[in-house]
Amino acid sequence: MDPIRAARGTELSALGWQQEAALRMLHNNLDPEVAERPQDLVVYGGTGKAARDWPSFHALTRTLRSLRDDETMLVQSGRPVGVFRTHEWAPRVLIANSNLVGDWATWPEFRRLEALGLTMYGQMTAGSWIYIGTQGILQGTYETFAAVAAKRFGGSLAGTLTLTAGCGGMGGAQPLAVTMNDGVCLVIDVDAARLRRRVDTRYLDMVASDLDEALATVLKAKAERRALSVGVVGNAATLVPEILARGVGVDIVTDQTSAHDPLSYVPEGVDPGDAPDYAAKKPEEFTDRARASMAKHVEAMVGFLDAGTEVFDYGNSIRGEAKLGGYERAFDFPGFVPAYIRPLFCEGKGPFRWAALSGDPADIAATDRAILELFPENESLARWIRMAGERVAFQGLPARICWLGYGERDKAGLRFNELVASGAVTAPIVIGRDHLDCGSVASPYRETEAMRDGSDAIADWPLLNALVNTASGASWVSIHHGGGVGIGRSIHAGQVTVADGTPLAAQKIERVLTNDPGMGVIRHVDAGYERAEQVAAEHGVRVPMRESDDVT
Amino acid sequence: MDPIRAARGTELSALGWQQEAALRMLHNNLDPEVAERPQDLVVYGGTGKAARDWPSFHALTRTLRSLRDDETMLVQSGRPVGVFRTHEWAPRVLIANSNLVGDWATWPEFRRLEALGLTMYGQMTAGSWIYIGTQGILQGTYETFAAVAAKRFGGSLAGTLTLTAGCGGMGGAQPLAVTMNDGVCLVIDVDAARLRRRVDTRYLDMVASDLDEALATVLKAKAERRALSVGVVGNAATLVPEILARGVGVDIVTDQTSAHDPLSYVPEGVDPGDAPDYAAKKPEEFTDRARASMAKHVEAMVGFLDAGTEVFDYGNSIRGEAKLGGYERAFDFPGFVPAYIRPLFCEGKGPFRWAALSGDPADIAATDRAILELFPENESLARWIRMAGERVAFQGLPARICWLGYGERDKAGLRFNELVASGAVTAPIVIGRDHLDCGSVASPYRETEAMRDGSDAIADWPLLNALVNTASGASWVSIHHGGGVGIGRSIHAGQVTVADGTPLAAQKIERVLTNDPGMGVIRHVDAGYERAEQVAAEHGVRVPMRESDDVT
Numbered sequence A, B: 001m002d003p004i005r006a007a008r009g010t011e012l013s014a015l016g017w018q019q020e021a022a023l024r025m026l027h028n029n030l031d032p033e034v035a036e037r038p039q040d041l042v043v044y045g046g047t048g049k050a051a052r053d054w055p056s057f058h059a060l061t062r063t064l065r066s067l068r069d070d071e072t073m074l075v076q077s078g079r080p081v082g083v084f085r086t087h088e089w090a091p092r093v094l095i096a097n098s099n100l101v102g103d104w105a106t107w108p109e110f111r112r113l114e115a116l117g118l119t120m121y122g123q124m125t126a127g128s129w130i131y132i133g134t135q136g137i138l139q140g141t142y143e144t145f146a147a148v149a150a151k152r153f154g155g156s157l158a159g160t161l162t163l164t165a166g167c168g169g170m171g172g173a174q175p176l177a178v179t180m181n182d183g184v185c186l187v188i189d190v191d192a193a194r195l196r197r198r199v200d201t202r203y204l205d206m207v208a209s210d211l212d213e214a215l216a217t218v219l220k221a222k223a224e225r226r227a228l229s230v231g232v233v234g235n236a237a238t239l240v241p242e243i244l245a246r247g248v249g250v251d252i253v254t255d256q257t258s259a260h261d262p263l264s265y266v267p268e269g270v271d272p273g274d275a276p277d278y279a280a281k282k283p284e285e286f287t288d289r290a291r292a293s294m295a296k297h298v299e300a301m302v303g304f305l306d307a308g309t310e311v312f313d314y315g316n317s318i319r320g321e322a323k324l325g326g327y328e329r330a331f332d333f334p335g336f337v338p339a340y341i342r343p344l345f346c347e348g349k350g351p352f353r354w355a356a357l358s359g360d361p362a363d364i365a366a367t368d369r370a371i372l373e374l375f376p377e378n379e380s381l382a383r384w385i386r387m388a389g390e391r392v393a394f395q396g397l398p399a400r401i402c403w404l405g406y407g408e409r410d411k412a413g414l415r416f417n418e419l420v421a422s423g424a425v426t427a428p429i430v431i432g433r434d435h436l437d438c439g440s441v442a443s444p445y446r447e448t449e450a451m452r453d454g455s456d457a458i459a460d461w462p463l464l465n466a467l468v469n470t471a472s473g474a475s476w477v478s479i480h481h482g483g484g485v486g487i488g489r490s491i492h493a494g495q496v497t498v499a500d501g502t503p504l505a506a507q508k509i510e511r512v513l514t515n516d517p518g519m520g521v522i523r524h525v526d527a528g529y530e531r532a533e534q535v536a537a538e539h540g541v542r543v544p545m546r547e548s549d550d551v552t
């Protein structure tokens, strides 16, 4: 079979732009530039797929091409299972991926059902057809470091030094995200090849020959308030304590080694080249040693914390593993969501993204300009948009991502719809987002860790999010189980809405892009966050429990 | 506070009939005639609630009264958490109750969150505002015995003898359901008071003084093909084996003792009056003895099976408990869903119900006549409607339930809408259903037990059901976790649609009442049931995987 690639341009192979958009984005998810293993239908995240199998893929394509403007296709874990007559305001596609009844929500049961051909892993944006490549990871990491800067360093990382480890698939975005925030970054990786690859792709500026050179280089840049990223080869369990002991002026410490899986974290004294073989042959012994190393690593992170440094867990479970390794104070520092992201969630902020169905990069440039015009006061946003324009190579259909909040997303969406209507862009724009968003996910180890009211595991919210997006005019809506944190650990929802330049699309965009982030605002009001209450009050978001009988 | 009772008549206290209907049905669920413990907001099923707490109840009432025709209220586990602008085709209310992330989907965690005020137990129709009292249980039991009759006895139980045990809250519907199907029923209960109460309410015809009299009476009635129900006091673990040993001509054997909870099943040799105290003081010993008795009880049921009798488990887990009690062949007979109900599900059949917002019983009489006119060829349906009209005392707003399938529900709904439009009924009719339906539930111990393709635990289907009902014009839609089988064991969805006599309502009814049972058809086509494939083919239900590239 030829590689799959989304159609470009303005010629439709479906009966309307909403159907065409779903079709192009399904195909785009499987473009070799975008997907990790397109031949297996795997888009990203280990086994996150766009369709269950090839017959399902072909049936999806065929059904989208014939779907009418008042019809809706239902997708059950990557397979189209029905087409029903609905109405024009209804989504064209409704998707439920990887969902299991609670007592059966385990990896072994999931794998068993997957082997029977009954389900697939949808990840977050793989099975919901709105993955746009690694730009999303870079932007999320950029946003996190921007939030660190906002919280502690007056809005910029200029003149600060960040120490981290792990320069792999996700972690490799850290050095660039720090320098995009004008900071200095020192990143440790046990595997020299990983660091070199990041230099090749311009995510990392240089690799130092040893720790002394690395420290001298980063401290000089910090003193000069010059953005710079430096890699150093070594084991984090050795080097982090060493840097702590030397009393170096580090401002921020985090980590993105592959700590979530103790067979992936390389223990001290083990050569990274030998690790996979050793882990396969003696998994228990390897696990014990990895956890002992992580305990040492995290103990040093807590040492930095005690010294006043900003320290956070970056979603890799290193605190839990260090605790299993015998280190009691592992949870003294917080996860990144409660520390930095939750205040954004309270404002309905989250990863807004869009793609140009024309395939023309000039269309994204036009939307970039529109964003800069719409939000001139948001400097961090402007910095991101400009740098992304320069540095991000598109994968598949040209796309952009940035974080926008309640009252902003609808503005941007309506502007994009005007650009389509006026011909300033050459074809419709699809507007979607990650399932990781302010009001769309229940995930007690990540997005909903340590909610103020203890509601971490309440899963009503993502379901309401999917229902209200369906009721507001989204073009396709999805509910997934699993995603980034795995089976049994999260439920999340997504939506994509097509700006085709019509007045009807404008009405739908206005409602969806108000109500969708609105879910984030009310979810955080309900949990007792004051910032969310302020935002609700400022923007007139209705919260029935806060209204009195007099009001109505 | 005064008892809550739904408003009657045609005067609106809300801005439209859909909002008014939700309001009245919320209040109706808490009517003392309907609810088990209205003072605690508990409707039925142990702790199934209509609203989280009294402040939430008042906020729901107030918000429904002010909700506009293009607005949607969101309800998170019985509490209104938001109001968003949507559109006229959107539901007025979207509900998610009791949902938890898989790894936290346990009773202890649920109870902990409930105690924190963060969730409530929604059961199936309690938190979704469409419970109509015990008529639902009677009708479900009637339908099950009708299905037994259809499968094995030529469509009627006339001339057959059914042996069962357990005459409590649910089980007490059995004798009446059997006689409504023209059969003879012998029901054993260890507690004489339970049997007497059922005679008082005309669910049971008589209580015999001993087993000899009971058997003589039922065998005479069976020989005369005369409908009759007889109760006998005794322990099922003693009497079922005794009746087997006597070689009595029993045609059907089942059981509805409270076997799901071994502390509720009375062991042999224990007086029912002493059982609660004994169970509380020595739970382990009591459990062992109860399971040993259940093993004996089920062994006798398998004895009947070996003798050619129709034997089934009626959803009380007695097979599992007997197996724990050491009896190996416990699962030799099937559960009632795979045995009788699944063939109905393949046809999109399920418990269709409606209520008259006028409060006037004459309106239900008019709808009863409409059903008899619409489906003259369905004898079992006609028998039910006539007997229900005679025997069922309304609780709260007058209501009716009957099972209808794909191609029938939309017809009935449209007819009801015409009755409203023409003034043949005096106010709008709400049309809903139980969450136990053909395409709305994933519940591996009940509704989706032993699916042909092994997809019992796949939970995508109820989520798609809720999404497609939201996209089709339902007035309110709900997604619940738990329900009849408990936390961790099921996910299910519900919808209610208001027939207010308008052309728009007709369009919505036509779509919802086609697509909702359509989910049952496609779910069973996907699982490989031939009957569902026939139904899909006959009615033109689209199944994308069965279409070829040529078609479209």
Ligand SMILES: NC(=O)c1ccc[n+]([C@@H]2O[C@H](COP(=O)([O-])OP(=O)(O)OC[C@H]3O[C@@H](n4cnc5c(N)ncnc54)[C@H](O)[C@@H]3O)[C@@H](O)[C@H]2O)c1
Pocket: A165, A166, A167, A168, A169, A170, A171, A172, A188, A189, A190, A191, A194, A234, A235, A236, A237, A256, A257, A258, A259, A260, A261, A264, A265, A266, A267, A268, A272, A293, A314, A315, A316, A317, A484
């Ligand atoms: N923040 C989030 O939301 C988020 C998102 C995705 C992934 N993660 C987590 O981040 C972690 C990294 O993800 P990834 O995709 O980059 O993984 P990866 O496997 O691609 O990279 C891990 C890197 O860590 C290095 N490493 C392993 N042990 C080391 C040690 N002892 N010292 C120094 N370096 C070591 C490896 O050489 C490798 O380069 C994972 O645990 C993942 O679950 C977090």
Ligand SMILES: NC(=O)c1ccc[n+]([C@@H]2O[C@H](COP(=O)([O-])OP(=O)(O)OC[C@H]3O[C@@H](n4cnc5c(N)ncnc54)[C@H](O)[C@@H]3O)[C@@H](O)[C@H]2O)c1
Pocket: B165, B166, B167, B168, B169, B170, B171, B172, B188, B189, B190, B191, B194, B234, B235, B236, B237, B256, B257, B258, B259, B260, B261, B264, B265, B266, B267, B268, B272, B293, B314, B315, B316, B317, B484
């Ligand atoms: N079919 C379904 O879908 C469905 C629905 C609801 C409930 N159930 C199950 O049906 C069972 C009965 O429910 P219920 O609400 O009627 O319970 P209940 O507690 O009201 O009644 C149980 C009855 O069984 C009697 N009993 C107990 N031990 C006995 C023994 N050894 N011999 C004879 N009688 C005995 C009790 O005296 C009581 O009258 C439960 O296990 C319930 O979970 C099934």
